[in-house]
Amino acid sequence: MTIKRRVTADEHLLDVAHREEWKQKASWRVMKIQAEFVGGFETLEAAELGDAIGVYGSARTPVDSEEYKLGIELGHKLGEAGFNVITGGGPGAMEAANRGAADAGVKSVGLGIELPFEQGINPYVDIQIDFHYFFVRKVMFLKYSCGFCALPGGYGTMDELFESLTLVQTEKVGKFPIALIGTDYWGGLVDWLRKAMVGEGKISPADVDLLMVTDDLDEAIEHMKRGRH
Ligand SMILES: C/C(=C\CNc1ncnc2c1ncn2[C@@H]1O[C@H](COP(=O)(O)O)[C@@H](O)[C@H]1O)CO
Numbered sequence: 516m517t518i519k520r521r522v523t524a525d526e527h528l529l530d531v532a533h534r535e536e537w538k539q540k541a542s543w544r545v546m547k548i549q550a551e552f553v554g555g556f557e558t559l560e561a562a563e564l565g566d567a568i569g570v571y572g573s574a575r576t577p578v579d580s581e582e583y584k585l586g587i588e589l590g591h592k593l594g595e596a597g598f599n600v601i602t603g604g605g606p607g608a609m610e611a612a613n614r615g616a617a618d619a620g621v622k623s624v625g626l627g628i629e630l631p632f633e634q635g636i637n638p639y640v641d642i643q644i645d646f647h648y649f650f651v652r653k654v655m656f657l658k659y660s661c662g663f664c665a666l667p668g669g670y671g672t673m674d675e676l677f678e679s680l681t682l683v684q685t686e687k688v689g690k691f692p693i694a695l696i697g698t699d700y701w702g703g704l705v706d707w708l709r710k711a712m713v714g715e716g717k718i719s720p721a722d723v724d725l726l727m728v729t730d731d732l733d734e735a736i737e738h739m740k741r742g743r744h
Contacts, residue, residue: 520631524647551651555626555644559659562642564622566743567599569656571675572608572666574634582697583611586666589696589732590615590623593664596736601626601660602640603652608666610637617641624659626652653678662692662742664735667700683725684718692742694727694735701728 527533528544537544570589576582590600590612600616602609604625616623617639625640629647636643646652657679665676676695682688695701705728712718727738 521629523629523631525629525649526631528648548648548651551646551648552654555646555651555655556658558642558644559624559655562622562624564599564601564624564659566597566661567601567622567624567659568593568739568742569601569660569663569675569679570609570612570666571603571663571668571672572612573668573672574603574605574607574609575669576607576611576666578610582608582667585696585732586611587615587618589664589666589735590617591619592732592736593739594619594621596740597621598739599624601656603628603671604636604640604643605634606637608668610639612664612666613637613639626655628652657682657688661744662694662739664694664696664739665701667697680722680725684722690742692727692738693725694729694738696729696732696735698728698730 524547527537572586576586586608593600594616599622600612601624602612604613604627613623613625622642623640624642625636627636627643627645628649629645644655653675656675663679665672679691679693683691683693705723705726708718708723713720713723727735729735
């Protein structure tokens with residue numbers, strides 16, 4: 516089966532190949548971006564999410580893996596603690612966390628993103644928004660969550676993690692707990708942050724303390740409670 520590749524809205528905006536076309540349609544696309552913000556805010560305000568936790572993690576986590584089970588457990592425990600759960604709505608770790616949240620009977624939100632190849636939202640999402648622009652979607656993640664948990668992931672997860680860390684470090688968001696779940700997976704990164712970034716004066720030791728690294732989901736949940744409004 517051939518999967519058809521589509522040109523995404525992000526590509527139209529960012530890729531140099533579309534520069535000429537952008538010049539001609541700039542104002543129209545700005546309206547589209549504006550509309551995406553409005554649609555996101557309206558849907559998420561109407562959802563009355565209260566205290567919600569954003570869960571990041573790999574789109575590639577296999578359904579039959581221990582990591583997927585951990586994601587379900589995390590979503591479930593967050594739900595039991597009274598948190599609604601927001602993910603990217605995709606497969607893998609996102610699906611696992613949505614599944615756990617849905618099992619626990621809390622709101623299970625999926626902030627989907629248009630990608631070059633059809634992905635579809637996972638079946639455990641009950642509040643769904645589909646975004647064309649990554650940056651609009653990131654605003655929604657931050658605005659409607661009061662903390663983040665990151666399961667092992669790739670570039671997408673790193674992007675979300677470091678965006679959040681930068682916003683906390685620069686005090687754009689106040690109390691905002693961030694937990695990295697999985698010491699084996701995340702330990703090397705945190706060691707590197709201390710050695711290279713702190714060691715060479717690029718960040719302060721307190722900046723590393725913005726991250727909790729743990730294998731204990733209950734500890735991660737307790738940490739998330741510090742973000743409660
Ligand atoms: C690339 C593949 C599936 C992509 N589907 C996604 N759907 C929704 N959100 C996604 C998707 N891919 C990435 N994201 C976001 O980034 C994080 C995961 O990225 P990673 O590189 O896999 O760590 C995740 O938290 C989402 O918000 C099939 O391989």
